[in-house]
Amino acid sequence: MTAEVTGKVGPTGRGHIGTMAAMSSYDDESYLDFIEGLRMFALKSMNPASAKALKAEIAAGKIKSENPDISETRAVADPLPAVGIRNRMLRSTQGLNWDRIVDSYDKNRAALEQELTDAETAGPGSLRWDPDFKYPEYFTAVPYHRQPGSYHADPLGGHIYHYGTKVFHGGSNDKDEAKIERIYELPTPKDGKVEKFLDVACAIGSGTVAAKLRWPNAEIHGIELAAPLVRYAHMRATRLNADVKFSQQLAEKLDFADNTFDLIYMSTLLHEMPVAEGRKAIQEAKRVLRPGGLLVIHDMVQATTPLDIWSDYDRYFDHRFNNEPYAYKYVHSDIDSFLKAEFAEVENSVHGKTSTWNCHK
Amino acid sequence: MTNPKREREPLGKFAPEGINDHILHVIFELAAELWVVKRRLAEVEGAAVAKGVIESPDAIVRDDSFQFDNTDRDAFVERIFGSLKDIGAKLDTQ
Secondary structure, three states: OOOOOOOOOOOOOOOEEOOEEOOOOHHHHHHHHHHHHHHHHHHHHHHHHHHHHHHHHHHOOOOOOOOOOHHHHHHHHOOOHHHHHHHHHHHHHHHHHHHHHHHHHHOOHHHHHHHHHHHOOOOOOEEEOOOOOOOOHHHHOOOHHHOOOOOOOOOOHHHHHHHHHHHHOOOOOOOOHHHHHHHHHOOOOOOOOOOEEEEEOOOOOHHHHHHHHHOOOOEEEEEEOOHHHHHHHHHHHHHOOOOOEEEEOEOOEOOOOOOOEEEEEEEOOHHHOOHHHHHHHHHHHHHHEEEEEEEEEEEEOOOOOOOOHHHHHHHHHHHHHOOOOOHHHHHOOOHHHHHHHHOOEEEEEEEOOEEEEEEEO | OOOOOOOOOOOOOOOOOOOHHHHHHHHHHHHHHHHHHHHHHHHHHHHHHHOOOOOOHHHOOOOOOOOOOHHHHHHHHHHHHHHHHHOOOOOOOO
């Protein structure tokens, strides 16, 4: 299944890729296509080469401990040529990606902002947001993933994020296909009842809209902290005729009543916030989850013992050079113990770099 | 909002001394490929405008029926940058 807009020239005058407005010029699109390819090369070729180079050093006894401190790992890994080139490539592709997207959308900024405004009162879904919303300090401290203006400070933050993630994920979700697949894989509560669904930190709402596809008769909610993202999510859902209720809310302070939802999905949120705030968000999700309901958390895999030294280095690289201020502490936070203490039953599965926790209340 | 000020790059942080030869090789390859494209594009654009197929090259609207194959793009990237993945842990400075 896919989601896309067809037959409309859109605000850039050049149509759409899936549901996102195409770049403002053919050259911008080609430039970003190349950046996408170069990033895929960094991930598929330079990453294994770098990991292999570091493992050779470990095998040669350059790192003694099975669980080295990151400074010890860096002392060995940073000078390795393959690692340095990989790091340069990842850092450059991310910066070139953002800069070109912002420059390109800027050419049609007025039209892009207008479509957000025009969609605000459109249906079939709804949008609640507050132009004077007070963001927590941890959220405004850095522009996440180096996105210019971060998620909250540029009205086009949703547009920029959407195209940026297209390049970041190598085009694998251009028509929401990856998100739709993930939502269709979600387990349900043990009694099978899904009448109210909540997507916590829904970003641009692609998972939220996918939930409406899977459960067309359910009441589907998506909450997101950043105004540009939640406004974009609503506009996108409107284009797709999806009846979804979006609202701007803090994950750690929801305005829903206790025991409201049957199924709550919390994807890639916890690594974007301090550990203490993340735990508040989990407890808040538990509060609004009904007894017998299910919270599904999908996020970065936790650090292992003994440590996967390359993965630990890679995660720290993101912390240092891709504005992931909280991710490194998150992967070392032993979330498993916390979840087991909070929920009646927790199932965990690992899929490469990500992990899923099914938490039954 | 206008563009926020560009973040300064941490130059000299990543790639160690000694890889300049590799980088130069990449640049030569890239420049050659770029020239191939520019030369062909000028010919094609000129012909398309002359025949009234397009008013100007920038008027091209995205059309899902016409998509470059990622396989071609990825092979292009590999051809230019592929040598970098073989550098590994040591530089051959002989």
